Amino acid sequence: MTDRLTFATWNINSVRLRMPIVETFLITHAPDVLCLQETKCPDANFPFGAFRKLGYEHVEISGQKGYHGVAIISRRPLEAVERRDFCGKGDARHIAVSVPFNGSSFRLHNFYVPAGGDEPDRTVNEKFGHKLDFMAEMKAMLAGEEASRPAVVVGDLNVAPYEHDVWSHKALLKIVSHTPVETELLEAIRTGGNWVDVMRQYVPMSEKLYTWWSYRAKDWDAADKGRRLDHIWMTQSLAPHARGIEVLRAARGWEKPSDHVPVIARLEA
Template identity: 50%
Template sequence: MVTIATWNINSVRLRMGQVERFLSEQAPDVLCLQEIKTREELFPHAAFEALGYTHRVVHGQKGYHGVATVSRIPLREFSRHDWQDNGEARHVGVELLGPAKGLVIENVYIPAGGDVPDREANVKFGQKLDFLGRMTRWADALDRPTLILGDFNIAPLDCDVYDHKALLKVVSHTPVEVETLGAFRDAHGWVDLGRQHIPAPERNYSWWSYRSYWREKDQGRRLDHMWASPELARESRAHRIVEETRRWDQPSDHVPLVTEFSI
């Protein structure tokens, strides 16, 4: 069994203590982090080394964005795509070399898209849609077992948000974003593991604004995802949301997802 996790940590250096706790309690074989907000040379390599995560691939930048994949299983860097087309560190792919040899894990941090869901009025929203378009063209050519995961910044289903009608004009749940993400899904026949194991309309949130969570309002959205190519999806055995991390001191606004595979 190989266990893979994903977590938008919202600054790995600030929250390294929480990462250590998560790794000690959940013990995934591989952890993919988004929004690490640091350059590779300042990444806390020693802390991961001490925890047994001796294999690491980091694509970072100063103060913003950034992704990293850490593992107890040998791996190699497989790809880096600039789907944002502006040099931001939002993707890194790895290939596992030990157990599950040959499995490719694509770690991605899709742009949030700003506040206005209009390409003409908001450049960031257009960049988000274009990012998804480039990902879709990439997925058209895939020919091997692949897991793509991370912060997609889109809640695709009506039940993936606390109030579907209220959020139809709010970036992350607008029809154009859902449609564009759907085109990406169809390009490779991706299987949404979150909904394979926690079927709609069951609650399945992974993000809450800090303000609503402090008010103890369950106004969540399912923005984080783990999608598998069809042959890999058949090997997934369990999937869970580690929601208790939101109750830790100074938490990320996202919580980790964990999937187990019999490969």
């Protein structure tokens, strides 16, 4: 029997504020699993009822008031929930679960990597140092045993690693999210566990690929100064089951949008 599963990742920039467009997305695209970042919502105030009304009975969250926050919302049962505290700061930036698939399960990690502030120099910008330290912990975590089993990494990793993941490689080389120290570290994380960048499996390196457009642009669509900050990686054992991805660019133009858009991936076995 064939098993098909779709999952999506989306930095929603406040789940309660943007619940109307989340509901629209779930109704129109109906992923089996939705991973959210930057929910900006303490656990007690999370809108469980709205998700369950749409058939998403299984919800695991890690939230904070006004900051950060990640959530995994699913039609399928979620098991072995883990919430890791990176850098010992108590930030809600990671949650992992096991998702049933193909008679077994895969491990799903949902990350919200720190943005890193404006100045790409840890000696003058503590936020940038935090970002690099967070990523160093990710590198250790996602190597070895974690990379040897069927697993997925999704989320707002806040780094656009490749030349065509940004609107201008030259213009952004000194801008946080595309500096060499960040892009090289993210690539070291990915290659350290031999993770597959599934989005770039389906979109050639020579093509522009964005998931984020700044609120500062008067006409984000016309300016098209985007970056690919949101990612989907799979381990070598799971990647052969990938059947495509979709970046829902249109969502950036929805009413009261996030500055990120959903990315959808499909699995089949």
